[in-house]
Amino acid sequence: MRLQGVGVSTGVGYGPAYVISDAIPEPPAGERHDGDAEAEQDRAAQAVERVAEDLELRGSKAGGQARDVLGALAMMARDPGLAVEIKDLVATGLSAPRAIFEAFQKYRDLLAAAGGYLGERAADLDDIRDRAVAVLTGRRMPGVPAEPADGARPYVLVARDLAPADTALLTPAIVAAFVTEDGGPTSHTAILARAMGVPAVVACHDALSLTGDLLVDGGSGLVVQEPASDEVSSVRQADASRRALLEAATGPGRTADGHPVPLLANVGGPADLELALRNGAEGVGLYRTEFLFLDRAEAPTAAEQAEAYRAVLEAFPDGKVVVRTLDAGADKPLAFLPPPGEEPNPALGVRGLRMFRIFPDIMSGQLGALAEAAAGLTAQVQVMAPMVATAHEAAWFAAACRTAGLREAGVMIEVPAAALRSDDLAAEVDFLSIGTNDLAQYTFAADRQLGTLSKLQNAWQPALLDMIAAAVGSHGKPCGVCGEAAADPAMACVLVGLGVTSLSMAAPALPAVRAALAGHTREQCRAAARAARAATTADQAREAARGMLPGLGDLGL
Amino acid sequence: MAERKVTVVAEVGLHARPAATFVQAAAKAEGEVTIAKPGKDPVNAKSILAVMGLDVRQGEEVVIAGDDEMLLDELAAIASAP
Numbered sequence: 001m002r003l004q005g006v007g008v009s010t011g012v013g014y015g016p017a018y019v020i021s022d023a024i025p026e027p028p029a030g031e032r033h034d035g036d037a038e039a040e041q042d043r044a045a046q047a048v049e050r051v052a053e054d055l056e057l058r059g060s061k062a063g064g065q066a067r068d069v070l071g072a073l074a075m076m077a078r079d080p081g082l083a084v085e086i087k088d089l090v091a092t093g094l095s096a097p098r099a100i101f102e103a104f105q106k107y108r109d110l111l112a113a114a115g116g117y118l119g120e121r122a123a124d125l126d127d128i129r130d131r132a133v134a135v136l137t138g139r140r141m142p143g144v145p146a147e148p149a150d151g152a153r154p155y156v157l158v159a160r161d162l163a164p165a166d167t168a169l170l171t172p173a174i175v176a177a178f179v180t181e182d183g184g185p186t187s188h189t190a191i192l193a194r195a196m197g198v199p200a201v202v203a204c205h206d207a208l209s210l211t212g213d214l215l216v217d218g219g220s221g222l223v224v225q226e227p228a229s230d231e232v233s234s235v236r237q238a239d240a241s242r243r244a245l246l247e248a249a250t251g252p253g254r255t256a257d258g259h260p261v262p263l264l265a266n267v268g269g270p271a272d273l274e275l276a277l278r279n280g281a282e283g284v285g286l287y288r289t290e291f292l293f294l295d296r297a298e299a300p301t302a303a304e305q306a307e308a309y310r311a312v313l314e315a316f317p318d319g320k321v322v323v324r325t326l327d328a329g330a331d332k333p334l335a336f337l338p339p340p341g342e343e344p345n346p347a348l349g350v351r352g353l354r355m356f357r358i359f360p361d362i363m364s365g366q367l368g369a370l371a372e373a374a375a376g377l378t379a380q381v382q383v384m385a386p387m388v389a390t391a392h393e394a395a396w397f398a399a400a401c402r403t404a405g406l407r408e409a410g411v412m413i414e415v416p417a418a419a420l421r422s423d424d425l426a427a428e429v430d431f432l433s434i435g436t437n438d439l440a441q442y443t444f445a446a447d448r449q450l451g452t453l454s455k456l457q458n459a460w461q462p463a464l465l466d467m468i469a470a471a472v473g474s475h476g477k478p479c480g481v482c483g484e485a486a487a488d489p490a491m492a493c494v495l496v497g498l499g500v501t502s503l504s505m506a507a508p509a510l511p512a513v514r515a516a517l518a519g520h521t522r523e524q525c526r527a528a529a530r531a532a533r534a535a536t537t538a539d540q541a542r543e544a545a546r547g548m549l550p551g552l553g554d555l556g557l
Numbered sequence: 558m559a560e561r562k563v564t565v566v567a568e569v570g571l572h573a574r575p576a577a578t579f580v581q582a583a584a585k586a587e588g589e590v591t592i593a594k595p596g597k598d599p600v601n602a603k604s605i606l607a608v609m610g611l612d613v614r615q616g617e618e619v620v621i622a623g624d625d626e627m628l629l630d631e632l633a634a635i636a637s638a639p
Contacts, residue, residue: 297575
């Protein structure tokens with residue numbers, strides 16, 4: 001079988017398929033046991049206990065935050081109220097799986113109705129329930145295996161889509177490639193794969209039916225089941241020669257005529273630094289700090305934050321490190337920062353800087369920890385806020401940074417309002433940074449998590465290019481791009497042509513972008529930008545730009 | 558049966574880690590231990606789901622009841638810890 005998806009993280013992966021099938025099916029209503037209630041009660045209790053033990057074991061293996069989170073799940077599984085409920089339901093004649101299902105349902109409805117933090121715990125209960133039902137019905141428990149499938153060989157992870165929590169423990173030693181049925185170029189799977197440097201194909205129809213050994217080409221989007229051995233070697237060889245060509249370009253980012261364009265890495269924590277340095281990042285253009293805050297009950301202490309910030313600053317003693325303040329809300333809710341009310345459209349709700357307006361203590365805590373981390377270090381620290389819409393908000397944030405003792409403050413341009421009035425915002429801050437993923441989401445009113453709308457998420461859409469040009473404006477302040485668009489070599493040239501001053505991307509994309517820039521003059525980049533903006537559709541824009549960038553073909557890009 | 562009335566001051570209320578610590582301690586009791594919001598029906602303090610379901614927020618009072626005075630002191634301390 002050969003399937004065609006969308007390649008979102010280049011490279012070639014080959015390994016056994018590990019398919020995460022869909023949710024465990026609901027045991028049929030009214031399903032009954034064969035009469036021995038006591039034996040059935042034991043069966044139910046043992047299944048739940050096995051789930052609790054498994055959760056504890058996985059927690060102690062992972063350590064840290066994960067141990068607390070999984071330990072709490074184990075405690076829910078062992079809840080005495082739940083045990084009584086299950087026992088009673090089995091006594092009325094229900095089968096163990098059905099009794100477990102109904103007992104959990106009662107509690108999950110209770111929690112879901114409460115909403116907010118408790119509402120999120122309903123998903124935890126669903127997970128425990130599915131695991132217990134899986135044990136009883138002989139299915140594999142849901143979840144991502146944190147070990148290679150058969151001893152040493154990394155597996156190809158196949159799923160409908162992946163949540164950040166599914167993938168927290170994965171490394172390239174475990175996963176050879178990702179293939180998902182849903183998702184677009186900016187879905188969590190795509191971003192995670194690029195950050196890890198693992199090939200990935202998304203929007204791959206029928207992927208869940210794949211079995212056996214899989215060959216995954218994260219560039220072309222091709223997935224081959226049980227490929228012939230000469231196909232594996234030829235695809236791998238093509239990938240290797242492409243890499244060799246790219247690695248020939250070294251040094252700081254610049255165009256063929258010497259115009260410097262700093263090439264920076266997007267990092268999510270100290271763990272990403274090695275990859276950034278290995279790929280020649282000149283600094284960090286986007287340090288996502290929410291990974292410090294996710295999956296925990298309370299905000300991290302100032303000391304814990306300062307330590308994590310310092311690790312990144314120390315890695316780039318002569319470089320620039322742009323730290324994005326906490327981007328909570330929408331698809332990244334935090335237990336200790338509940339939105340002030342119901343949000344029918346979380347992406348349009350209280351997120352990013354808007355959250356800081358309600359919880360100023362969290363902001364001053366983070367800015368203070370950053371100032372503390374920066375003290376005595378040589379890295380050039382820049383702090384920027386996400387989800388800024390107006391010059392007034394930009395001024396408020398810049399003032400808070402100065403109060404905390406941070407010298408350089410900036411804002412992200414993700415909202416069309418901010419792009420259109422970039423000159424006003426730039427007057428209040430030291431720099432701007434365009435987040436192309438969210439800017440596309442808000443420009444096209446298209447949810448970035450929805451695979452069906454991924455065409456509107458395409459960075460080549462002329463309207464998005466116009467929006468980027470507006471953000472660069474005429475203010476003359478530095479204006480970088482730190483979205484996924486910067487990782488596309490042809491688009492990187494177009495961005496430079498539009499006047500963007502630095503590019504930040506997942507580290508594995510740096511060599512290709514460096515080579516593409518080195519192969520073209522600034523004037524060629526400008527011509528490509530003009531050609532792209534003159535087009536009507538995304539495909540035409542891409543083709544028109546590539547027509548002005550003859551060096552790409554030579555590089556195999 | 559003895560009682561302790563305390564105010565929950567933790568920012569997350571009696572959820573997440575505070576709730577887990579509280580239930581773990583309550584589970585040590587041999588007899589019944591309950592927790593309630595004042596004037597409301599008490600729930601089993603050994604049940605994490607019941608304690609979470611109470612939805613005790615920062616600044617709210619709770620009444621802890623049981624026979625073991627020493628354990629009640631311990632539970633009161635956990636519930637009122639910042």
